[in-house]
Amino acid sequence: MSALEPAGLVQATGLAPEAGSIGGLAPGLPPKRIRLMSSAAWQNRMAVAGLVIIVALTLFCFVGPLLYRTNQTATNLLIANLPPSAAHLLGTSPEGRDEIGQLMVGGQVTLEVAFAVAIFSTTFGVAWGAIAGYLGGFIDATMMRIVDAVLAIPFLFFVVLLASILTPNLFVIVLAITAASWTSTARLVRGEVLSLRTRDYVAAGILFGARHRHVIFRHLVPNVFGVVAVNATLKIADAIYIYAAMAFLGLSLPPPATSWGDLLTTGINHVFDGYWWQLWPPAIAIVLIVLAVNVVGDGLHDLVERRLERR
């Protein structure tokens, strides 16, 4: 699912000696070292910046409403669709609610859904992949064909189908997105477990009479932790993206509850009226958080890669 998968390859494969790739190297130092360092440092800076953005947006959504008090349930059509002013810094919504306050409460829902999906789909995916990879044989083949099948269904169709069979509430939304996004984790973990299974310590564990459960959850799962952490991070971004798409398709919580995707959809519906303050703030919020999560995932990926190389 992640488009960012191969980002760490540059570091992993070392660097090419061809012409045109060397710029500004200090003489006397092996070029490879310098490039690795600068690249890693750059990646780290980006990851830290991403982390700062995530923390800042989370604080904005969850602590913000305590400092910036607005009424987010009442409808007041007298102040509907106002452009930004001193009283409402980002204007008001079509229901006459303060746009900044809307961003805060909407962000709460979006972030809650995203983190819940990341936790649920990772847990389920890890269990599924670990069991399949460890047991192998027929069970593995069956379990992985199910993964293939779910992966082949375009996720948005799957999510919309689930959400129109069940009535959308917070739990159904999380469940639907989870159902469409646990598969990549399962596949990843299975691959890792398949290679870990041949290691001596696992064989030793089995020789000493360890139970399946013990081997899977004590030896295998902790060793795939690194790659899973990267995957889980990127899941947050995917979930935000899918939830926004669901909101656009009208599958979200009933009003007055809102989310960044709902706000963005409202903005889009008013594009022809010129209410730019309803469109760009949620758009920027979504793009910003997805970008931030992705660069953090990238940074984590490199960290894990470097650790694996040392091993």
Next chain:
Amino acid sequence: MTAYLARRALQAILVMLIVSVIVFILLHSLPGGLVRAQLGGRVSTFQVRQLQRAEGLNKPLPVQFGIWLINALKGNLGFSYKMNQSVASLLAHYLPRTLLLVGIATVFNIAIAVPVGMWQGYRRNQPADHLLNASTLILYAMPDFLLGVIFIILLSLDMPLFPSTATAFGSGLRTDMAVLVLPIATLVFGNISYYSRYMRSAVIENLLEDYVRTAYAIGNSSRRVLLAHVLRNSMTSTITNIGLTLPFVFSGALIVEELFNFPGIGLLFWNASQTRDYPVLLGVVLVVTASVVAGSLLADLGYAALDPRVRYVRA
């Protein structure tokens, strides 16, 4: 080659079988049952029983699945009471349009992403690479509908170059082409990074190979090495990616069709979800998935044709 083909086709069939089981289970997990979902709340038990008997819903589930599967294989995917038309005829009408949309988008996607990824791989970690990385990442982070709206604002409102809705699709080649520009642009630009990032790392890996050094050593120019050797060897990653990216493009098509009112299968699906037209919903999921599976099968065959190593190792 034949063995590889057969194995891959068998796998595709198996996947479709599992998908149909999932779809069937979902169909039968509707609250209150399929019949009540179709008839609405205000029906008598007698009417419910009658329709259940007519549709064979009083038989045991495995038997129902068998009947349903045989019907589906014959092309009979049920009847839409909401649209008073058979699901198959609806699908036959709308699916080709979406396949056209997705097909053109994929071709353009690859045509743009491959040079971008190559350039990035060749100029890795230089300003041009960082710039392209950042821009494809931002495009990737944008929800499809936001990207589509930006295109509408720029190319339809500010500069009235292309129509902002695609409802007119199907009325002559000229209109069709004009109408398709923005939906396809949205699908293409949102998905570039899926291909370009893999292309970039494939090029970087290939540049390290011995054959590249040899090619340089015997006096080839950079251009020739890149275009004649590295491009061909890096393309395999792009081709395997088609199968993995297709679900995303179809998902994007759902959004794009709804945004631009393009009368394809995504819009049919969305309308069906609004009216809770379950036979249509499930039929669409089935054919869309079948398209993805068929697409990735084709991509794999192309891969095998292009890269002899696949044929010999796996066969």
